Amino acid sequence: MTAHHDLHAFIAGLPKAELHVHHVGSASPRIVSELAARHPDSKVPSDPEALADYFTFTDFAHFIDVYLSVVDLIRTPEDVRLLTYEVARDMARQQIRYAELTITPFSSTRRGIDEGAFMEAIEDARTAAEADFGTVLRWCFDIPGEAGLESAEETVRLATTDKLRPEGLVSFGLGGPEIGVPRPQFKPYFDRAIAAGLHSVPHAGETTGPETVWDALTDLRAERIGHGTSSARDPKLLAHLAEHRIPLEVCPTSNIATRAVRTLDEHPMKEFVRAGVVVTINSDDPPMFGTDLNNEYAVAARLLDLDERGLAELAKNAVEASFLDDTGKAKLAADIDTYTSAWLAP
Ligand SMILES: O=C(O)c1cccc(C(=O)CC[C@H]2O[C@@H](n3cnc4c(=O)[nH]cnc43)[C@H](O)[C@@H]2O)c1
Numbered sequence: 001m002t003a004h005h006d007l008h009a010f011i012a013g014l015p016k017a018e019l020h021v022h023h024v025g026s027a028s029p030r031i032v033s034e035l036a037a038r039h040p041d042s043k044v045p046s047d048p049e050a051l052a053d054y055f056t057f058t059d060f061a062h063f064i065d066v067y068l069s070v071v072d073l074i075r076t077p078e079d080v081r082l083l084t085y086e087v088a089r090d091m092a093r094q095q096i097r098y099a100e101l102t103i104t105p106f107s108s109t110r111r112g113i114d115e116g117a118f119m120e121a122i123e124d125a126r127t128a129a130e131a132d133f134g135t136v137l138r139w140c141f142d143i144p145g146e147a148g149l150e151s152a153e154e155t156v157r158l159a160t161t162d163k164l165r166p167e168g169l170v171s172f173g174l175g176g177p178e179i180g181v182p183r184p185q186f187k188p189y190f191d192r193a194i195a196a197g198l199h200s201v202p203h204a205g206e207t208t209g210p211e212t213v214w215d216a217l218t219d220l221r222a223e224r225i226g227h228g229t230s231s232a233r234d235p236k237l238l239a240h241l242a243e244h245r246i247p248l249e250v251c252p253t254s255n256i257a258t259r260a261v262r263t264l265d266e267h268p269m270k271e272f273v274r275a276g277v278v279v280t281i282n283s284d285d286p287p288m289f290g291t292d293l294n295n296e297y298a299v300a301a302r303l304l305d306l307d308e309r310g311l312a313e314l315a316k317n318a319v320e321a322s323f324l325d326d327t328g329k330a331k332l333a334a335d336i337d338t339y340t341s342a343w344l345a346p
């Protein structure tokens, strides 16, 4: 067996945390097929080979169109429950022990799913998944920025109303296209979410320049940045992220699939590490981008020239940057160390 194979096997068994992964964007061909069979009028193909073609994007706007067609497949609380539970099953197979899943409740409630039933479905799936697979799920509710301030109001209402707010909710985000959707307009909504105890984790600098990342830091009080890819173009920003230990949620294959970055070799993650920025590795919308978290770690190992210990450090970055409590962080970090020591023992 080659060292390369060994590294893939190491990654496959490495306990991991994932901080940037979308709920609907995690629907595997198996889950999409099941949802498409429930709703045969949908334009989403159910055949896995046709799906691979369907999930090939010309640009970010095309990706969002396709994404919303999959959102249209989720029509009932039972669809929401199935999706959430099955996503956790796929995570457990990859040794993902903890995941903060980005959910866009506005997209579901505006399509007619009852808000209370929606919350019940995700919470029911969360507790069942933890009991059945051992994977701990937490939620980030994100505003789909392009849908306007109405979507921001609805998202913050769902996130902060006591009788609706789900127990697993830890953070508040902002997704969708960035071009023509300035971050500062969302400040009042982030202020309310933060006042209600939620962490701020907007997407920024995925498809626009570093000024969007500055806006996310200044106006939205971001504690982590989703993608942050264009930060590499601003040395002062890199120094700021490093000094304030604001982690980037890096999603390399996503950036290629949406054509935000031309090739993996041009991905700036090495510049981030060189500047001392905390890098976490994530899969974003794995089946849509033909990837999974294990593959993203393999990509990072190649681009950052990491061995097993380097990969273990990367996995621990995600644990440290997560919103797990200190006991949960210590336990998962210790599991990573134990696994790595056993793997490297003679
Ligand atoms: O749901 C609607 O009706 C709606 C109307 C207008 C606009 C939107 C959106 O823009 C939804 C965007 C959707 O995309 C999710 N997402 C998944 N991956 C990414 C990513 O890499 N970067 C940004 N957004 C992403 C996001 O969570 C939103 O749910 C919806």
Ligand SMILES: [Zn+2]
Pocket (backbone or CB within 6 Å): 020, 021, 022, 175, 203, 226, 284
């Ligand atoms: Zn994302």
